[in-house]
Amino acid sequence: MNGYTRKIIEDDNEINKYLIEIDKALAKYPEGFFKEMKNFNMPATIYLVKSISGNVSGVTDAHIKTNIIIMIEPSLLFEYVLHHEIMHYIDSYISVKGYPIDINKSMNEVNPDGFIYGDESNDYVYNFTDVKNAYFVSKYGKTNYLEDRAVIFAELMFRTYTKDCYAKNTPINKKANFISSQIKEHFSILKSTEKYYWDRFIK
Numbered sequence: 001m002n003g004y005t006r007k008i009i010e011d012d013n014e015i016n017k018y019l020i021e022i023d024k025a026l027a028k029y030p031e032g033f034f035k036e037m038k039n040f041n042m043p044a045t046i047y048l049v050k051s052i053s054g055n056v057s058g059v060t061d062a063h064i065k066t067n068i069i070i071m072i073e074p075s076l077l078f079e080y081v082l083h084h085e086i087m088h089y090i091d092s093y094i095s096v097k098g099y100p101i102d103i104n105k106s107m108n109e110v111n112p113d114g115f116i117y118g119d120e121s122n123d124y125v126y127n128f129t130d131v132k133n134a135y136f137v138s139k140y141g142k143t144n145y146l147e148d149r150a151v152i153f154a155e156l157m158f159r160t161y162t163k164d165c166y167a168k169n170t171p172i173n174k175k176a177n178f179i180s181s182q183i184k185e186h187f188s189i190l191k192s193t194e195k196y197y198w199d200r201f202i203k
Helices: 012-026 033-039 078-097 103-110 145-158 171-186
Strands: 044-048 058-061 068-072
Touching (some): 012 044, 033 044, 033 078, 068 078, 078 103, 078 145, 103 145, 145 171
Parallel strands (some): 044 068
């Protein structure tokens, strides 16, 4: 898948443990959330595997929109990785349902002037600058616009306490609000005025 190979997971106890983790993670989403994407002819299948090549913990293949695949391995940050990959699934849905929306272009509105994804420096990265100049939760988020969104969304879904970078009027808070509003805009079951799990830390 996407050039990645995997090893099959065979330990029944391990399988059961992580199936329970998947259920817990999916329960954080609004009722009918995944059903809406499935009914739009964009279902996803989650493959739990022992390991994935390339030193990655999760991969999403959305090339075939009618058969989106998420592959994930047991890891220390299993739930975080799962939410990260689900955001790739959500963005695939938004890009199809909201066509001709250009998510890449729209992210430029909440990025520093002149910023181009692919920059590998620590500029604008939280932990390397003050919160007023931090536009990215991690350096990995600077890879491309999809990873930027997935990193922020996974943090919002997984983290048990907020970070100061989500304080009101900070760039990362602005991005989080932007991502949340786009999700609400393109899911008919969601309301723009409602607060969902990913909104917990957004001011």
